[in-house]
Amino acid sequence: AVITNASGTAVTNGSLSAGTYTVTYSASGYDDVTQTLVVTDPADTTAPDAPTVGNVTGNSTNGYTVTGTAEPGSTITIKDGSGATVGTGTANETGDYTVTLPGSVGPNAPISVTATDAAGNVSDPTPATTPADPKAPSDTTAPNPPSVDTVTGNPDTGYTVGGKGEPGSTITIKNPATGEILGTTIVDQDGNYSIKLPMGVKPGTQLSATSTDAAGNVSDPTDFIIPVLTSGMAIGNSGDNMGGKYFSSGKLPATNGADTGWLGVIGTVILSLLGSLLFWRKNKKEDES
Known part of the structure; x- marks a missing residue:
């Protein structure tokens, strides 16, 4: 039997990737028989591992930056405490990601980070918290004594x-x-x-x-x-x-x-x-x- 791919190239050995193939074979007493073979990958139903959150920096004035690692190529989604999406990004080929959040998320706010793979499987959420805003320098200098005129x-x-x-x-x-x-x-x-x-x-x-x-x-x-x-x-x-x-x-x-x-x-x-x-x-x- 001869198996050819969609471009007409014969596949002589190895595994077949997903796609459509033509199979031609001979049977005794019959002309060559040609049939179409469709090869598909089994469905991916496995969710990626939950992403890690390495650091959350920033403040309510300038916004926040969330960094960490996840499955390479997965989509990173960050939600606030109400479940609203406040930031998205993509993990690079080494699995690192960086996502920026608006300052409106606020200080000391709970957030959750998930990774979604190409098949749409969503990881478990990883919780994190935005940092507190820095305190303004405290005034400890007493005023000058008043005059009594x-x-x-x-x-x-x-x-x-x-x-x-x-x-x-x-x-x-x-x-x-x-x-x-x-x-x-x-x-x-x-x-x-x-x-x-x-x-x-x-x-x-x-x-x-x-x-x-x-x-x-x-x-x-x-x-x-x-x-x-x-x-x-x-x-x-x-x-x-x-x-x-x-x-x-x-x-x-x-x-x-x-x-x-x-x-x-x-x-x-x-x-x-x-x-x-x-x-x-x-x-x-x-x-x-």
Whole structure:
């Protein structure tokens, strides 16, 4: 018998690959008989091995890259946690593959990788996870201490403290002796702040102002003293009504932690004594006249 392939070439030995062949043979008492022979490969139903995942790199801004190995020539399919396909590729002749994923997959996201061979057989999935996004450098630098430029008002209506600080930071004024917070505010975009203190804060009281930035870093305190009653003392003309009138206004230097509260108290006492003396002398002159 003679076997020829589709191009008419005789196949004399070896195995036949898939295709269509012609077989011609002789039988006693008959002319040569020619028949057609169709040779097919047996169906491939074997799934490839599950691919390996060597590395997953990248971030949610620039996307991700998945590398690994699989059956050479197989199609690599990567799906996200919902089952949606987010990337495909092909393993090269040595079995290596590289597949890129969009950043929308997100950090710390579960993914699965499968290999599909030429016959359509799909491997078991290999699980993997995208990496976490890198953390932004943490801010550990405290802002500069705020300035305390003005303190205006009086103990009856309350004082207002003004100054400058880091824009956007929070200014906190407290009584360091008691720890009581007397007021807070946010520094405006020009670096200015103003805080109204509650009534009852007495002249000569030492307070401190700090600045806290968005990262929670707190500046060193700026100490200052509520001004003593230094001006605007009006003296009455008769009786025991002295018509005492007081106010305070102006720039104050920081004390740098010096305790000057007693000086304020002493100054207040001296001013009161001087006022009483002036009132007594004036009334005495009126009586003599």
